[in-house]
Amino acid sequence: MNTTQVGKEFENRVFKLFSSLLKDDELPFAPQKYSKIFKHKKYPCVGTEREIDFDITIETYNPNFGQEVWSSLVVIECKCYSQTVDIADLDEFETKMRKVSDSGIKGIMVTTKGFSSTGIEQARTSHIALMVVSEQQYEWLVSRDITRSEQLMQVLLGRSHVGLTPIVYTNSQFVSLYDYLNQIGVVATDHSVVSIPWLSRDDIQKQANELYQECRVCSDDIAGMILAQKYPDYRITFADFSTGILGSLSFASKIITLSNEIINDIHRRNFTLAHELGHICLHQKNLEGINNTFLDYEEEIAVNLPDKIISRMESQANQFASYLLMPQIPFKNEVFQQFKKHSITKGYLYLDHQSCNKHDVFMILSYLSDRFNVSKEAVKIRLINEKLLFVENKGLRRIDQILR
Secondary structure (H helix, E strand, O other), X not given: OOHHHHHHHHHHHHHHHHHHHOOOOXXXXXXXXXXXXXXXXXXXXXXXXXXXXXOEEEEEEOHHHOOXXXXXXXXXXXXXXXXXXXXHHHHHHHHHHHHHOOOOEEEEEEEOOOEOHHHHHHHHHHOEEEEXXXXXXXXXXXXXXXXXXXXXXXXXXXXXXXXXXXXXXXXXXXXXHHHHHHHOOOOOOOOOOOOOOOOOHHHHHHHHHHHHHHHOOOOOOHHHHHHHHHOOOOEEEEEOOOOOEEEEEEOOOOEEEEEHHXXXXXXXXXXXXXXXXXXXXXXXXXXXXXXXXXXXEOHHHHOOOOOHHHHHHHXXXXXXXXXXXXXXXXXHHHHHHHHHHOOOOOOOEEXXXXXXXXXXXXXXXXXXXXXXXXXXXXXXXXXXXXOOEXXXXXXXXXXXXXXX
């Protein structure tokens, strides 16, 4: 797909998102006001015969004057770039708007990669709202729960991933798209359609164990066997992904795609496949009717995603994979046998700067990694969650960094 096609596809997806938030009937609290959305409608420049074509516009009318004249106009500019949007794009966008009208017009610039710091400052000065959405083929969700401004600023600057929920930055603060549209007089509908319920570790462990027992797994390829038995319509493929993304899952197409980065790493491959199976078992019913493809990130990225829906889904899928591949009773039996073998009498491991403790942790992680066919990192997280491993806190580090 060339850049022109990519740009058109992105415009179509943004148009679909905004269209889903608009409604044709009148607001019950403002019966004199309603809105319509257009794609590539042309508007005359002030004082000339020239017309400007905008990507997307939303016109709000006052029926007293008919639908020939808009009372306010929202102009949406779509930028599907491979890098952050810079100040030059903001300057050009502002100039185009001002040629149409000096008042009653609001601008929103939408991108997938974020904005430069100078671009953000220019938008703040020009009162242009900035919006970051995922570059993946999501049916975006609009949430009204906007928190963690510092974290969202990293997304706005293009330094962090954006989740299912688009983020909007205007007047030096983050707001939901729903609230922003209503603030500027556009008829919008609350579209928070997905809810992922909280599940305890015991709940997730029970579901993983029941699935394991039901399928009578007799192979090291636990997730693969279960998928073949319980979900034969799903197929597995491999593809290149951005750094930190290990796989994706499409409920609509019933395709699990794993990163080529882990194709030869059986431990990470097994866990990622079990993670995707976790999404199917735990989340498919909640997401019926939504044509989404969900990306799955490495653990340290997933826990910092700004979208609470994705963060919860990722955490639950990770726990599910852990309990499925390392069933509780066999896992603890192996752990305590290793404790006995290495003369660990406290009932838990402690990892600090001491070489003897490092040695014990490394030996046991290596054994359990091979025994359950998962990575040392997955074993470490499980041991910590079971309070069988305590790590000296000197900043967050990966286990391979600690054990160097």
